[in-house]
Amino acid sequence: MVRRTGKKTRVAAARRPEVRLPPLRPHEGGGLEPDGDYDGVELAGLDLSGGDGAGALFLDCALRDCVLERTSLVRARFVDSVLSGVRGVGTDLAGAALRDSEIVDARLGGVQLHGAALERVLVRGGKIDCLNLRDARLTDVVFEGVVLSEPDFGAARLERVEFRECVLRRADFAGARMRDVDLRRVSELDVAGGVEGLSGAVISTAQLMDLAPVFAAQLGVRVED
Template sequence: MRDVPKKPARTAPAPVVPDLPADEDALSPAAGPPRAQGSYDGELFGPDVDLSGVDARDSRFLGCVLRPRRADGFVLAGARVVDCRLEGIGATEARWRAGTWRDTVLADSRVGALDLSAVSWDRVALTGGRYDFVDLREAELVDVTFTGADLRDVDLTGARLTRVAFVDCRLGHLDVSAATLSAVDLTSSDLEGLSGVGNLRGARVSGVQLARLAPLFAHHLGVEVAD
């Protein structure tokens, strides 16, 4: 009997390290909060900058660090964010929809409702923190890693994910209805609830997760399970 070659194991995308100066002193302290359609290159928005209620929609950030003391209601809708780090963001609501992010890290933040619908993320890492609701509907994620985050409710309805990994995360509820997944790794995360089980094609789950999801698969397939 001829041996069937094994398929190579899929690996999670590597964590992103932004191309920033090793010494943040090399960055220019921002003179004030960003504004809509503004352009910022190599600036540090530190704890002395209050981003609460700031509207920076359609702005451009290149090689910047955003580490504000407060950022409730900070609007980044439509922004272009490249080689940046956003850290310690605290907000009950953040409207960041339809932005384009590349080679960027979002770290150790606490956001209630995070609107990332229709974003385009390429080589982005979200690490740590807690997010009560993450709206990623119609988003496009390529080479994205979520690591060590408490994600209470994640809506991926209609999203397109390619080489995306959830590593050591808590996923309270994940909705993949109408989503397209390719090389999506869920194996090391605690997946508590799921909607759209019929759209899990292209995802990798663990044996424990599969056992938890079995009733959902049976219901989706119309299979009756006898006691």
């Protein structure tokens, strides 16, 4: 919802997570277990490639420098947790729930987060290619200093979402529904499709000029000198 104060237009700011991890104990198991219960543990430097943690609960946990190549975390839940330096291709987080959590300096590709729910989540630094957020719900989410290449926000619902000093390349917003989404601090905004899905977002004047050809194409307007 856009609120007005005097002559200025304001966008409701996203509420950032405040993750305060307790003293963690090392994870003693080998890999992940379906429907596993991970409470107050640190998984550090592990190769979890091909692992199956579908339906697992991570509460007050840290995943640091782990390899998540083709790792299944379908419908997993991350609460008050940090994923730092994780990397891999094909990580499956479809239908997962992340709340009051941080993703820091991730290097991921082909991440499946369709149908996921993100609430009070900070995604900071790193690079994520082909991020699939179709039909996802993002509430109070901040993307900060991260490079997102070909992210798919198709039919996603975004409320109080901020993009700060980010790069968005070939982004698709087809069918997205936005409320209080702030794109003004995106350093590179490249929309490949679904420009109509930006309704409800706020962009800068400079971004409007950059996106003018995309808007014109959407409206069927030809621009000729």
